[in-house]
Amino acid sequence: MRVIFARITHRESIVSRLQSRLLALACAMCAAACSKSNAASAPANDAGTAASSTAGGNTAASTRAIDCTKVFAPSDVAGIFVAPATVSTGTKFYKGACLFDTPKGANINVSVGSDASARYYWQDVTATSDSQHYTALSGVGDAARWWEAGSATAYVYAKRGDKYCRVELGIPGGAEQTTPSVHGLELAKKLGALCTKAFAAT
Numbered sequence: 001m002r003v004i005f006a007r008i009t010h011r012e013s014i015v016s017r018l019q020s021r022l023l024a025l026a027c028a029m030c031a032a033a034c035s036k037s038n039a040a041s042a043p044a045n046d047a048g049t050a051a052s053s054t055a056g057g058n059t060a061a062s063t064r065a066i067d068c069t070k071v072f073a074p075s076d077v078a079g080i081f082v083a084p085a086t087v088s089t090g091t092k093f094y095k096g097a098c099l100f101d102t103p104k105g106a107n108i109n110v111s112v113g114s115d116a117s118a119r120y121y122w123q124d125v126t127a128t129s130d131s132q133h134y135t136a137l138s139g140v141g142d143a144a145r146w147w148e149a150g151s152a153t154a155y156v157y158a159k160r161g162d163k164y165c166r167v168e169l170g171i172p173g174g175a176e177q178t179t180p181s182v183h184g185l186e187l188a189k190k191l192g193a194l195c196t197k198a199f200a201a202t
Contacts, residue, residue, distance in 0.1 A: 064112045064163070064202040068098035071201045072110070072194070079182045080169070080190060081106050098198070106171040108191070112198045118164035125157045140192035141165065141199055148187060156191040163202060165195035 068089040077085050083102040097111035112118075125134045125145045134145035134157070141160035148154045152171035157164070169191060182190060 064114070065096060066098055066110075066112065066198060066201050071197055072098055072100070074100070076100070076194060076197070077108055077190065080108070080187065081171075104172075108170075108194070109168045110165070110194045110198055112163050112165045112195075112202050114162045114164060118166070121166055122157055122159055122164045125155075135188075137188050137192050139189075140195050144192055144195065146188035146192065148184060154187055154191060156188060156195060158192065158195040158199075160199045163199060165198050167191045167194050 066089070069087050072087045074085050074087060077100045081100075081102050083104055083106070085100040085102050085106075085108075088099050088101060089097070097109050099110075100108040124130050125147075126143075131145070133147045133149070134155075135147070137144040137146045137156065137158075140156070141158040141163075144156060144158035146154070146156045152169075154169040156167040159165075169187075
């Protein structure tokens with residue numbers, strides 16, 4: 001009986017080790033395939049840029065380097081926030097992008113990229129069902145679209161050559177007396193002007 005039990009235990013151990021090795025091999029093959037796929041799809045003009053992307057759009061992939069405090073100033077967003085804003089870079093959600101931030105949490109993120117993620121967002125606002133929410137905005141890059149989604153969120157997407165700009169305004173509920181003081185086309189133009197500056201700096 002002990003011999004049978006020992007043999008069963010030994011076989012289970014072998015099976016367990018085999019399963020572990022197969023799993024490790026599968027992971028290695030998957031990682032290699034993903035690495036090759038990313039290398040093949042990366043545009044040549046994005047060499048050396050930072051790359052990070054999520055399906056939910058929480059990061060701006062391959063953003064081009066901008067010296068945020070030299071390119072932008074708090075006066076660029078005057079009137080949008082109730083409280084004064086500061087300018088910073090390297091934010092948590094938009095690595096390499098520029099951030100206008102207020103003490104109470106309202107913010108504007110500005111990023112410029114030319115990788116697949118940046119092109120995806122432009123495609124989404126111009127050639128999918130989501131495009132119905134966006135309106136053309138003249139005077140920004142080669143083309144631009146904007147959408148004021150409620151009283152505390154707005155978006156501007158623009159394209160110039162191979163570069164795509166993304167501007168997102170977010171005001172947490174009640175953080176800045178609920179709503180910004182600038183609305184509609186006036187807000188879109190102010191946000192679009194940030195893309196114009198970003199294009200010029202990259």
